[in-house]
Every structure is written in C-alpha cells, then in structure tokens.
Amino acid sequence: MIGYLGIDVGSVSTNLVFFDDCGVIRKSIYLRTRGKPIDTVQKGLKELGANLPSGTKVRGVGTTGSGRHLTGVIVGADAVKNEITAHAVASSLLVPGVQSILEIGGQDSKIIILRNGVVSDFAMNTVCAAGTGSFLDQQAGRLGIPIEKFGELALQARSPVRIAGRCAVFAESDMIHKQQMGCSLPDILAGLCDALVRNYLNNVGKGKEILAPVVFQGGVAANAGMVRAFEKALDLKVQVPSYFDVMGAVGAALLAREAVARKGASSFKGFEVADMDYQTGSFECSGCPNLCEVVEVSENDRVIARWGDRCSKWSNAVGAKIS
Amino acid sequence: MRVTFPHMGSLYIPLTALLQTLGVEVVVPPPSSKRTLTLGSKYGPEFACLPLKLNLGNFIEASELGADTVVMAGGCGPCRFGYYAQIEQAILKDLGYELQFIVLEPPERHISELLTKIRHIAGRSSWWQIVQAIRFGYRKALAVDEIERSALFSRPREKVPGSTDDALRRALEMIRNAATPGELPAAREYALALMDEVAVDINRPVLKVGVVGEIYTLLEPFANLYLERHLGKLGVEVDRSIYLSGWVNEHLFYGLARGIGSGKKAREASSPYLRHFVGGHGQETIGEAVLYARRGYDGIIQVFPFTCMPEIVAESILPDISKDYGTHSLTLIMDENTGEAGMVTRLEAFTDLLARKKETKEAL
Numbered sequence: 001m002i003g004y005l006g007i008d009v010g011s012v013s014t015n016l017v018f019f020d021d022c023g024v025i026r027k028s029i030y031l032r033t034r035g036k037p038i039d040t041v042q043k044g045l046k047e048l049g050a051n052l053p054s055g056t057k058v059r060g061v062g063t064t065g066s067g068r069h070l071t072g073v074i075v076g077a078d079a080v081k082n083e084i085t086a087h088a089v090a091s092s093l094l095v096p097g098v099q100s101i102l103e104i105g106g107q108d109s110k111i112i113i114l115r116n117g118v119v120s121d122f123a124m125n126t127v128c129a130a131g132t133g134s135f136l137d138q139q140a141g142r143l144g145i146p147i148e149k150f151g152e153l154a155l156q157a158r159s160p161v162r163i164a165g166r167c168a169v170f171a172e173s174d175m176i177h178k179q180q181m182g183c184s185l186p187d188i189l190a191g192l193c194d195a196l197v198r199n200y201l202n203n204v205g206k207g208k209e210i211l212a213p214v215v216f217q218g219g220v221a222a223n224a225g226m227v228r229a230f231e232k233a234l235d236l237k238v239q240v241p242s243y244f245d246v247m248g249a250v251g252a253a254l255l256a257r258e259a260v261a262r263k264g265a266s267s268f269k270g271f272e273v274a275d276m277d278y279q280t281g282s283f284e285c286s287g288c289p290n291l292c293e294v295v296e297v298s299e300n301d302r303v304i305a306r307w308g309d310r311c312s313k314w315s316n317a318v319g320a321k322i323s
Numbered sequence: 324m325r326v327t328f329p330h331m332g333s334l335y336i337p338l339t340a341l342l343q344t345l346g347v348e349v350v351v352p353p354p355s356s357k358r359t360l361t362l363g364s365k366y367g368p369e370f371a372c373l374p375l376k377l378n379l380g381n382f383i384e385a386s387e388l389g390a391d392t393v394v395m396a397g398g399c400g401p402c403r404f405g406y407y408a409q410i411e412q413a414i415l416k417d418l419g420y421e422l423q424f425i426v427l428e429p430p431e432r433h434i435s436e437l438l439t440k441i442r443h444i445a446g447r448s449s450w451w452q453i454v455q456a457i458r459f460g461y462r463k464a465l466a467v468d469e470i471e472r473s474a475l476f477s478r479p480r481e482k483v484p485g486s487t488d489d490a491l492r493r494a495l496e497m498i499r500n501a502a503t504p505g506e507l508p509a510a511r512e513y514a515l516a517l518m519d520e521v522a523v524d525i526n527r528p529v530l531k532v533g534v535v536g537e538i539y540t541l542l543e544p545f546a547n548l549y550l551e552r553h554l555g556k557l558g559v560e561v562d563r564s565i566y567l568s569g570w571v572n573e574h575l576f577y578g579l580a581r582g583i584g585s586g587k588k589a590r591e592a593s594s595p596y597l598r599h600f601v602g603g604h605g606q607e608t609i610g611e612a613v614l615y616a617r618r619g620y621d622g623i624i625q626v627f628p629f630t631c632m633p634e635i636v637a638e639s640i641l642p643d644i645s646k647d648y649g650t651h652s653l654t655l656i657m658d659e660n661t662g663e664a665g666m667v668t669r670l671e672a673f674t675d676l677l678a679r680k681k682e683t684k685e686a687l
Contacts, residue, residue: 066664066668081671081675082667082668082669082671082672082675083668083672084668084669084671084672084675085671085672085675118676118679118680118683119672119675119676119679120651120676120680121651121676122672122673122676124665124668124669124672207642290354290356291356291357310488310549310552311485311488311489311492312484312485312488313485315484316483316484316485
C-alpha cells in the first residue's frame, strides 16, 4: 500500500492520519499531547507503523498545528502548513461544496468561510479562550461527569438555563450560582452549550455570512449538545464529518500530496524516527540587543534545526559551523 | 540637561541628530525589549495601551543611563495618548525618578507656547541654528524612510534569507553615524547602495499588502512583533500607510512640509464609510484602507494596541471596504504577549488565502 501521512500537533491533541492513493483514510490516531510534542509524535508514528501492512510506502508527509515546525524537522515533512489552510482543504475533500466551517479545538476556535471551493474569509479567536475545548473539559471535570457524556446529558435538557458566555470566569460563576439554586444538570449543560455558541458567533463569527453546507469539526464537535446548540442558533443543518477530530491531519496529508506532486520526491525520514533520540533546548543569543531566544533541535546529538533568531544567523548556520 | 525620548521605530536617528546639533546631550534608551515591557507593565496602569507601557519602560531604562529630561510629543485629539506624558510623569515621580518632561503638543492659544518649549530645549542656540538642526533631523528621517522602503521591496524577493535585514541594520547605522549635514548626502548614497546590493529575484511572484492602523504599533517593530519581517518572509511586499517623515511632518511640523504627509488625502478617501473624526487615527485608517483597495492591493492588514478605541471603530468598518472593493482585511491586536506563533499562523493563513485568490484570478 502506498499513501500519505498527515500529522496535526495541537495544544491538547496530536493526530496522525494515513490515507491511501485513492483518498481513503486507512488509519487515524488521536493522542493527547500533554505538553510533550516530540514524544507524542514518536508514539503515534510507532503505533501507526505497527498498524499498517508491511511494505507500506509513505509517499509524502505533511504537518500542521502549533507544533508543525518542530514536527516538520523531526519527520522530514514535505508540507508544513497552518491549521486554517489544512482544515479548509480537508473539509473541501470530505464535504464537497462546503461553504462554512466551524472549528473548535482545545485552545482555539476558528471560522472559515469558503466560496467556490476557495477560502474567502477566516477568523480565529484572539484574546479569549472561553468556549474552547479546554473550558468544557474543565467544567465537566468540576461537575464530575466524563467529557464523553457531556453532550448526551445536555440533550436531555427540558429547559436550558441562561449562562453568561462572554468570559469563562463569568460562565463558571453563573453555572455555580444556577446549580446552587437547584437547576438540573442537563439544563445547566445545555445552557452552557448555548452560551458558548453565542460567544463563538459573536467573538469569532463576528457577523460573517454562514451559509449551508455548514461543517462543524475539531474535538468539540464530538459534543452533541454543542451541535444542537449551533443548529438552533444558526437555524441550519450542521454536519459533523466522520473524521471531525483529525481534520487538520487529513488536510496536512492532502497538502503533502500536492507538495510531493510539485517537487517529485518525499523528504520523509521513515518510521525509524520513532526510535531516534531528539533533544531540544534554547539559549539567548547575545549578538545584539534583541537578545533572541534561539531554539535548537538535535537528532542523535547533531543539530538539525534552529529558530527564534530574528537575523537568521543561527537558523542559516544549521549544518555549517558558527565561529 | 541629558535628554531622552520614547522609542518609535527609527525615530531615534533623526531625533538624536536634531538634539545633538543643538548641543544637547542625548541619552538614547536601550532598544525596546522584553525588559522594557516588563518594567512598563509593572508600573503602568493595567488598562492603558501598549504604547504607554513601552514609553514608561524606555524612560526608566534611559534614566538608569543618566537621563534627566524627557522630550515627547503630546496630544492629538481625544485619543488617550494626549495625556500619556502627564500620566507617565506622575508615575515616574511616584517611583522616585527625577525626570523633567518637555511635551511638544499643538499650541492651545498661540504658537509661542510651542516656541517657548523649543527655546528651553535649545538653550543658547540661535533660531537660525534651531532651523538648521530641524532640517538636519528631517533629512535623516527622509533617508531612513528611503532605506526602509527599499527593505520592504527586497525582503520578499531576497535570494539569501536574512540578507535584507542585515543590510538594513548596517544602512541605518550609517545614517545614524553621519554627524553633520555635510556628511549626510554621502552616507545616504552609501547606505542606499548597500541596500541595492541585496541579491533579489525580480521575477518571484509577490503579494502586495498595505498595513494600516495605529501609528505607534505601525512604526515600532517590537510592538508589532516584527510584522513586516514576517510578511516579507512569507513573500509579501508591504507598504505602510505612514512612514517616519510623514509622522514628523504631521505631528511635529503640523503639516508644514507639504506633499509628504497623506493625512488629508486619507481623510477625504474615508468618505462615505466614516465622515467623522473618531479620535486618534481611526478615520485615516479607513481612508488609507480605501486608498490601498483602489490601488489594487491584494490585502490590507490593520494593527493596533489592545483597547485602542479609534481603531476599534475602524475595525468594524473594514469588512465593508473589503466587500465593496473585493479585497481582504485582517486585524491584529497587539498587547503584552510576545509569542509570535499565533500571529504567524494568522499571517500564513491570510497569505494563503490571498495567494489562492490571485491564482484563480490569473487563471481566468
């Protein structure tokens, strides 16, 4: 089997996807990053390698997410792209004709508007993380319910209570207050979903024209309560694609296919990178008053990449010797 | 008297020249850094905008180097910057820094108010010497602008990554080192030649983006997280809606040097979107965006410090301009966060969008 590999290293989760030549997704892996991007990517690669038939050829690899640059040098990526482009590319393939993408992940949320298959507008949450996966996770933990049950419970609500959604701190104190008053748990959860959707549409959506087909993706799309809250607020059908939680990785793999078609061969280093030794560190350059924090990545004690220097003195010197 | 002033991009180059020509001892604050920001946000009011915090940090660091007098620009309409000099002075006094403030601002009643302040800075220099010093500073500002424009052109086209910034640093140093008006023309020639030496690929396709917004965040690279450099690396040729000489002309000469500042043109272009003054440069931001859109720029980026009211007004109008002219806009809000990854992600996505659109347009 031959195919393409996509890796999305986000703040909360790391996802790997392998799809074959015909565009069929053969394997997808969802792991928690837990602040250790390199270890997690290595673990994912090991698992993926073991699950694919022997003799599988990786023709290209793409990375995305906030850890895309780091992962890119480690695996030898052919395409290193931001999550917005990756998500848009993946949705266009899996949901032909999609015009609006709602994406809520662990630490960020975005909206992508497509017209005629091309991104025409996008926005990402700026200074506020209210309404992202982490907050839902935290609230589920506080209420003692597993996050997987959150949506199911919210759907049982008979009359959702009103929760302030503008700020996570306001939302939490409002929730506690309503709990103490004796409102039922499902009603509170459904109220929270409504509040988060309201916040998303105001804070991220900001009046953009949301037209059908609408796709909802990212980890939070697993929450049926959020899906229903979106449908109610938009008065539109909201689709959740089957690979909603690994869409970034799917997009990265697709972008890798494009990149390899352009440049010919892949730079993928093979599944062996799972067993190699990687070290990262940083130092402050004292070459000028900028005092840049330079990050260095080494593979088996050899420096393979540097970044963070504004003047490119260190990043350009990888492979060469700096006096 | 040992004079210092706030940093704003390369402003220190013309300002140092002006003051030194008048025989004033100058203390240039260390370039704005994380330490400047830390000091400023520690002592500044939480809800003030980024420029106040960086100004404050600059003054503290300059005072550590022996400065005893601050020269800064003052009010321009109902934007908070108008009273920053007073606030900063009060904060520094509470902290025990002995700094005298000379605030240059539009005279309330008569031009003599401004002239008295200039007289105070200039000491015993004659008015003729003062005019010569201002001319020298202004010519340095023009030279700095020429060099920076050249960098904006070559950065997206450079063959060796980083070569533009390397040349830029050395070229600006040359302008800075020109000690007399007589030395300046040669230094300028040499600096521009240095910029021309950057190897560029003239056929490389580049995107054109106009950057508009609040002046301080536009001109100070530390405050905008080196926006121009990031865009250049992504293959974008940037044009800024305001350059140093334009700012000096509008704010210190009150538009006396004709044909440089574009404030008036921008205000005219802002109609019908925004016909009123909304404080700060909100109206100019709208006007400049319209001018870029008319000139066929691929995209517009607005930058401003968090909580900047005039720019918030402008931000809400930009989508209408984008729609009417078929262009795209992106707003970046600057505050204390120095992590550049989030901004780079947005810039990358924005340039992807512009590039794809350009491809489809050209394919038709």
